[in-house]
Amino acid sequence: MSAHEFSRPFDVRQVEGKQARIEANGAERAALAERFGLVSVERLEAEVSLSRNERAVDVTGTLRAAWVQSCAISAEDLPVSVAEAIAFRFVPARADFDPDEELEIDAEDCDEIDYEGTHIDLGEAVAQSLGLAIDPYAVGPDAEEARARLGEDEANPFAALKGLKTGD
Numbered sequence: 001m002s003a004h005e006f007s008r009p010f011d012v013r014q015v016e017g018k019q020a021r022i023e024a025n026g027a028e029r030a031a032l033a034e035r036f037g038l039v040s041v042e043r044l045e046a047e048v049s050l051s052r053n054e055r056a057v058d059v060t061g062t063l064r065a066a067w068v069q070s071c072a073i074s075a076e077d078l079p080v081s082v083a084e085a086i087a088f089r090f091v092p093a094r095a096d097f098d099p100d101e102e103l104e105i106d107a108e109d110c111d112e113i114d115y116e117g118t119h120i121d122l123g124e125a126v127a128q129s130l131g132l133a134i135d136p137y138a139v140g141p142d143a144e145e146a147r148a149r150l151g152e153d154e155a156n157p158f159a160a161l162k163g164l165k166t167g168d
Contacts, residue, residue: 004124005035009120009121010122012057013118021048022045035131040068042067044126047061059122063082071138078140
């Protein structure tokens with residue numbers, strides 16, 4: 001059993017040329033809303049193409065999601081939806097990984113996801129893509145009114161730092 005809220009395992013040996021559509025059910029969306037600090041996740045689905053090069057699996061497609069989050073200023077419910085391209089590569093985990101080793105990473109390496117064994121978890125990769133799509137500082141149409149009511153200093157989390165002096 002997977003520890004992920006939205007798990008969709010695929011066998012690496014059977015993904016070449018595969019098209020897949022995955023969709024989170026109600027319980028999975030509720031668990032993802034909790035994980036990402038959202039009011040709710042109304043929709044999460046992806047349509048992807050998978051291709052394999054030896055043990056690496058490339059995934060490209062489209063993520064479609066809709067959620068409700070709290071406005072960063074007024075805390076009002078803010079509905080958000082996205083339809084965006086996703087692309088990532090699953091690669092076998094390195095057996096010789098040393099956490100203290102300094103690694104050089106190219107731009108293409110940033111979207112690589114390690115896996116062990118013979119299965120990749122496409123659902124978790126899509127969930128992580130959802131997490132990256134969420135703007136933690138999103139504000140709604142009533143944010144300016146809320147700022148005025150609270151006073152700019154109370155609405156600004158960095159206002160407390162204004163009065164601090166540095167030890168030059």
